[in-house]
Amino acid sequence: MLEVSNVQVYNLKEAVIAARNPMRTVPAQHSDTEFAASLERCEKLVRFGGGSGHTNFLRGILVAFDVRYPQYWSMEAQRYHFLQIVSSSSKMHSLAKMDIRQACNQYVTENSIRQLEQLVENYNNNPCEESFMTLMSNCPMGLELFMHVTTNYEQLATIYRQRRNHRLPEWHVFCDFIEKLPYADKLICAQKDSENCQ
Numbered sequence: 001m002l003e004v005s006n007v008q009v010y011n012l013k014e015a016v017i018a019a020r021n022p023m024r025t026v027p028a029q030h031s032d033t034e035f036a037a038s039l040e041r042c043e044k045l046v047r048f049g050g051g052s053g054h055t056n057f058l059r060g061i062l063v064a065f066d067v068r069y070p071q072y073w074s075m076e077a078q079r080y081h082f083l084q085i086v087s088s089s090s091k092m093h094s095l096a097k098m099d100i101r102q103a104c105n106q107y108v109t110e111n112s113i114r115q116l117e118q119l120v121e122n123y124n125n126n127p128c129e130e131s132f133m134t135l136m137s138n139c140p141m142g143l144e145l146f147m148h149v150t151t152n153y154e155q156l157a158t159i160y161r162q163r164r165n166h167r168l169p170e171w172h173v174f175c176d177f178i179e180k181l182p183y184a185d186k187l188i189c190a191q192k193d194s195e196n197c198q
Contacts, residue, residue: 001105001169001170002070002170002173004065004173005066005067006065006148007063007064007177008063009061009063009182011060012182012183013030014030014060015058015153016038016057017030017034018057018060019041019045020037020038020041042057042187043186043187045057046157047190055157056154058153058157058187059155060152061153061154061187062152063150063151063152063156063181064148064150065148066146066147066148068144069144070142070143070144071091071141072141072168073170073171074147076168076171080159082151082152083149085147085148085149086149088148089146089147091143092136095120095135095139096120096127098120100116101113103143104116104140105143106142108140108142108143115138116135116138116139116140119131122134123135153181153187153188156178156181156188157188157189159175159178160175160189
């Protein structure tokens with residue numbers, strides 16, 4: 001199952017205050033009072049929805065996190081080009097050293113695990129191109145890897161709208177993580193066409 005950890009949010013206050021810049025006649029003061037007033041304005045702006053230009057300030061709220069995921073999830077996640085993968089585990093470099101049972105999710109069958117363990121043993125006994133490619137090519141999609149990712153609130157709002165009711169349970173876990181971010185109910189989940197934020 002997907003796990004998100006080590007979550008950090010940066011520049012939230014500054015980006016929220018900057019959202020009022022288009023109507024400002026003097027520079028921002030960056031006080032708590034100004035943040036509260038700006039947050040109120042931001043709530044109105046996000047109701048216009050993504051793509052309207054009104055939510056550009058969300059790009060300034062940066063999020064970094066670690067995620068452990070099955071391979072089938074990463075293929076879908078990587079379609080979002082704004083999920084910047086800082087660094088990720090390498091199946092090519094580490095598969096032959098992994099504890100296969102620990103690295104596979106609960107949906108990988110016992111037969112698949114045993115077969116992969118046998119292929120790892122074959123490769124470790126004879127590390128040639130043929131045994132390497134056989135190992136890589138027969139790895140189950142339920143093998144879990146991990147990566148460190150950066151993104152921003154605007155992009156997470158897009159993911160949230162598109163994936164909240166997705167068939168894969170990993171997207172539900174990811175959207176639960178999004179809902180727990182600071183002010184997510186006001187800035188991410190409140191966007192037009194999103195009625196799922198709690």
